[in-house]
Amino acid sequence: MTITAPSPWRALRAVARGYAPRVFQGRGWAVAALVAAPVGLSLGIFALGRLRGLDAHPGEALRVFHEGLVKMMLPIMALVAAPAGIREDLEQRTLPLLLVRPAPVWAYPLGKGLPWFLWGAAWLVLGALGLQVIGGDPALLLGRIAALVAAWWGELALMTLVGLLFKRGTLWGALYFFLWEPLVRIFPPFLQRLTFTHHIESLAGSRAAEVGAHQILAQAQVTTPPLLSLLLLLSFGALCWGLAGWKLQRTPIGLAGHEAEG
Amino acid sequence: MLVLDRASLRYGPILGLSPTSFELPEGGGITGLLGPNGAGKSSLLQLVSGLLPPSGGTVTVFGEAPFRNPSVLARIGLVPEGDRLPAGLCGDRWLGMMGELSGLSGAPLQAALARALDTVGMGDRARLPFVRMSKGMRQRMRLAQALLHEPRLLILDEPFNGLDPEARLGLMDLLRRLAAEGVRVLVSSHILSEIAQLTDRILLLFRGRLLAEGSVLEIRHLLDRHPVELRVAGEPRAVARWAVEQTELAALRLEEESVVLSVRSPRDILPRLQQAAAEGRLPVHALDPLDLNLEAVFQYLTKDHV
Numbered sequence: 312m313t314i315t316a317p318s319p320w321r322a323l324r325a326v327a328r329g330y331a332p333r334v335f336q337g338r339g340w341a342v343a344a345l346v347a348a349p350v351g352l353s354l355g356i357f358a359l360g361r362l363r364g365l366d367a368h369p370g371e372a373l374r375v376f377h378e379g380l381v382k383m384m385l386p387i388m389a390l391v392a393a394p395a396g397i398r399e400d401l402e403q404r405t406l407p408l409l410l411v412r413p414a415p416v417w418a419y420p421l422g423k424g425l426p427w428f429l430w431g432a433a434w435l436v437l438g439a440l441g442l443q444v445i446g447g448d449p450a451l452l453l454g455r456i457a458a459l460v461a462a463w464w465g466e467l468a469l470m471t472l473v474g475l476l477f478k479r480g481t482l483w484g485a486l487y488f489f490l491w492e493p494l495v496r497i498f499p500p501f502l503q504r505l506t507f508t509h510h511i512e513s514l515a516g517s518r519a520a521e522v523g524a525h526q527i528l529a530q531a532q533v534t535t536p537p538l539l540s541l542l543l544l545l546s547f548g549a550l551c552w553g554l555a556g557w558k559l560q561r562t563p564i565g566l567a568g569h570e571a572e573g
Numbered sequence: 574m575l576v577l578d579r580a581s582l583r584y585g586p587i588l589g590l591s592p593t594s595f596e597l598p599e600g601g602g603i604t605g606l607l608g609p610n611g612a613g614k615s616s617l618l619q620l621v622s623g624l625l626p627p628s629g630g631t632v633t634v635f636g637e638a639p640f641r642n643p644s645v646l647a648r649i650g651l652v653p654e655g656d657r658l659p660a661g662l663c664g665d666r667w668l669g670m671m672g673e674l675s676g677l678s679g680a681p682l683q684a685a686l687a688r689a690l691d692t693v694g695m696g697d698r699a700r701l702p703f704v705r706m707s708k709g710m711r712q713r714m715r716l717a718q719a720l721l722h723e724p725r726l727l728i729l730d731e732p733f734n735g736l737d738p739e740a741r742l743g744l745m746d747l748l749r750r751l752a753a754e755g756v757r758v759l760v761s762s763h764i765l766s767e768i769a770q771l772t773d774r775i776l777l778l779f780r781g782r783l784l785a786e787g788s789v790l791e792i793r794h795l796l797d798r799h800p801v802e803l804r805v806a807g808e809p810r811a812v813a814r815w816a817v818e819q820t821e822l823a824a825l826r827l828e829e830e831s832v833v834l835s836v837r838s839p840r841d842i843l844p845r846l847q848q849a850a851a852e853g854r855l856p857v858h859a860l861d862p863l864d865l866n867l868e869a870v871f872q873y874l875t876k877d878h879v
Contacts, residue, residue: 316643329670
């Protein structure tokens with residue numbers, strides 16, 4: 312039999328389709344719950360309020376979006392989903408079965424990540440739509456959806472890369488999301504651009520009108536045009552997927568899942 | 574087909590495989606890679622299958638270096654040790670993905686899937702999730718993924734581990750059949766009897782070094798300094814008298830109706846013994862080499878390195 316190596320596109324499609332069922336299992340539903348829980352809770356409270364004759368409050372949707380989804384749930388989604396990507400095969404020692412195929416190895420991280428990206432993005436879109444019910448500004452809906460999906464793309468890619476670079480990738484990812492992003496406010500203002508939060512806010516609309524006294528930045532706010540933020544998030548994600556692929560392509564990984572000195 | 578030229582492999586400061594050289598010819602056949610646990614078998618297989626590049630020397634498979642080389646990998650099938658398979662997937666879907674990653678698609682892919690599953694006897698059970706498969710079934714699925722693209726070089730690392738006797742025999746039959754069809758099979762094991770049943774061609778590894786290469790007899794002949802034991806049934810005293818005159822005799826032991834001769838260079842002494850018996854000068858009824866088997870060869874070869 313004459314075999315020709317599959318193209319990168321075919322390899323991507325094969326891996327994404329092959330591993331797609333994983334998102335419909337426990338970890339996939341956990342990812343879904345991270346969006347569904349805060350939005351669903353808000354919807355429930357809103358429904359109770361309506362029963363008592365209360366109106367929707369636009370600030371509630373903003374609060375759930377920025378404090379719930381963006382700051383808390385989105386990073387946790389990436390921390391939960393990324394280890395089920397190519398890192399999972401490394402830890403289960405099933406990666407050699409993929410590495411001995413004549414397919415482009417650099418396509419594997421993205422191929423395994425794509426089902427998770429699509430699954431998470433679908434739930435984030437549903438979440439953004441759900442927030443409209445409790446008083447989200449319709450003018451900001453597209454921006455919110457773009458911000459959530461683009462940030463999810465970037466954060467999942469970053470965590471996939473970190474998972475290939477470090478054994479304790481989840482720990483480093485958690486430190487980045489929950490230490491660096493909040494702490495950046497005490498550093499020079501331009502460093503805001505090195506956070507997901509800044510670009511999400513650029514796309515989804517600033518929450519400056521809603522911040523409390525304890526949230527006031529120690530630095531001047533910097534501004535990035537929304538389209539540039541979108542481009543940066545998408546490019547950053549693509550860069551991380553590419554670097555993850557490059558790392559896998561270059562790193563000798565043996566049967567034990569360890570690197571050897573090649 | 575396969576050439577190792579002083580190929581070595583290091584895991585950081587640990588030497589997994591000392592500089593090793595050998596060749597496997599084109600065409601079908603089974604070569605056994607034999608050695609105790611930690612001998613370097615998996616290291617060697619990882620070099621050959623292109624999982625790891627050599628730390629020193631060169632590895633050439635089908636004329637090219639195999640590491641991340643699609644044109645080589647398209648002709649290699651690997652069954653790694655163990656029964657690990659990706660969690661949460663079903664056999665048929667996973668196998669289809671592996672086929673696509675091997676460059677198959679459409680009708681040829683479906684035909685390859687059916688053929689591979691039929692070959693390993695999993696045609697009716699491939700839809701099961703891996704978690705519901707027995708160890709033997711998982712091992713068969715791993716073999717099926719290696720056979721999908723009809724590789725010319727099939728590499729199996731400890732494939733008999735965990736298999737029941739029936740499955741072992743089935744796998745041995747399959748490997749013999751593949752070899753007869755022109756596939757070069759390289760199979761590792763630390764169980765001597767498994768390799769001995771499967772093939773006469775062995776590579777003997779011990780503590781990261783290739784100790785010997787060839788058939789059991791060829792290797793045995795390299796061991797002139799290690800005496801071979803022959804049980805000669807006949808008139809013990811007459812045989813003993815004849816034997817002590819032979820320069821190859823290292824030791825002898827008298828038994829009730831036979832003599833056990835410990836001799837060097839059996840290729841030299843055996844014809845003389847047979848001739849003497851044929852001419853009636855030596856009352857011999859039977860001749861039984863006691864240790865011309867793989868177990869003995871392995872013990873002799875590794876004895877000096879322990």
